[in-house]
Each structure stands twice: as C-alpha cells, then as structure tokens.
Amino acid sequence: xxxxxxxxxxxxxxxxxxxxVRRSRSELNRLISDDFLEFVGSGRxxxxxxxxxxxxxxxPPEFSARDFELRRLGDQVVQLIYKSTMLKxxxxxxxxxxxxxxxxxxxxxxxxxxxxxxxxxxxxxE
Numbered sequence: 001x002x003x004x005x006x007x008x009x010x011x012x013x014x015x016x017x018x019x020x021v022r023r024s025r026s027e028l029n030r031l032i033s034d035d036f037l038e039f040v041g042s043g044r045x046x047x048x049x050x051x052x053x054x055x056x057x058x059x060p061p062e063f064s065a066r067d068f069e070l071r072r073l074g075d076q077v078v079q080l081i082y083k084s085t086m087l088k089x090x091x092x093x094x095x096x097x098x099x100x101x102x103x104x105x106x107x108x109x110x111x112x113x114x115x116x117x118x119x120x121x122x123x124x125x126e
Contacts, residue, residue: 006070009080009103012110013068017084019060025052033104033111041097041119059089065099076105077113083123096122 012031021027028051036048046054064085071079080101087094102114 005078006068009070009078009110010068012103012112013080013082013101014065016112017063017065022055022058022060025056028052028055030109031112033106033113036112037114039116041095041117061089062087073102078103078110084117085123094122096120 015021015027016031021031029048032048032051034048036051038046038051040046065082068080068082071081073079080103082099084097084099085094086097097117097119099115099117101112101116103110104113
C-alpha cells in the first residue's frame with residue numbers, strides 16, 4: 001500500500017469533518033456511497049438518506065483527528081482507523097472516540113461505505 005493512498009483516504013475522511021462539507025448535500029452525496037451505513041457513539045444507526053437530511057441542518061461540531069492507520073481489505077476497499085476529539089457546538093462538551101471507516105473505490109474516486117465512532121476515555125496528550 002502506498003503512502004499516497006493513505007494520504008488520499010485521510011484527506012477524504014478529514015473533508016467529511018469540515019463544516020463546509022457537512023453543510024453541503026452535494027459534497028456529502030459525492031463522498032458517501034448510496035449503501036452507506038453509520039453507527040454513531042449513541043448507538044443509533046443512520047443510512048445515507050438520514051445523513052443527507054441531518055448533517056446540513058445541524059450546527060457542526062469542531063473535530064480534531066490523529067493517529068491515522070490505513071488497512072487494505074481488498075482491491076477496492078480500505079479501512080481507515082483513527083482517534084477523534086469532538087467539541088459539540090454550543091455546549092462546550094468534548095467527547096473522544098475511536099473511529100473506523102470503510103472506503104470503496106467507485107470508478108476513479110473513493111466513497112465512504114461504512115463509519116463507526118466508539119466513545120472512549122480521553123486520549124493521552126502526545
């Protein structure tokens with residue numbers, strides 16, 4: 001696996017954490033597969049339709065992410081795992097999670113197929 005692939009997938013993942021992308025139905029539609037599935041920290045489950053409806057309407061939280069690791073699961077599928085800190089807008093509440101995303105090549109681009117965030121204790125500062 002090349003470093004370029006890890007950089008490419010990490011950049012796509014980070015794009016989905018940006019407020020301007022989270023507010024854009026067209027960008028979300030481009031980055032998320034039609035058969036997308038997400039399990040969020042609260043245990044709820046969302047498909048693409050729910051994400052396209054929910055994210056553009058919410059006040060985006062502030063994210064930071066680190067310790068990215070890419071695993072190739074097949075010719076057209078990779079898994080990105082990382083740690084994330086989320087500051088919820090308006091509440092000042094910070095949560096920490098271990099995140100995992102599956103990305104599938106679709107033509108010349110990649111789309112997120114699956115995402116899960118698992119809440120965890122705060123990370124040690126490095």
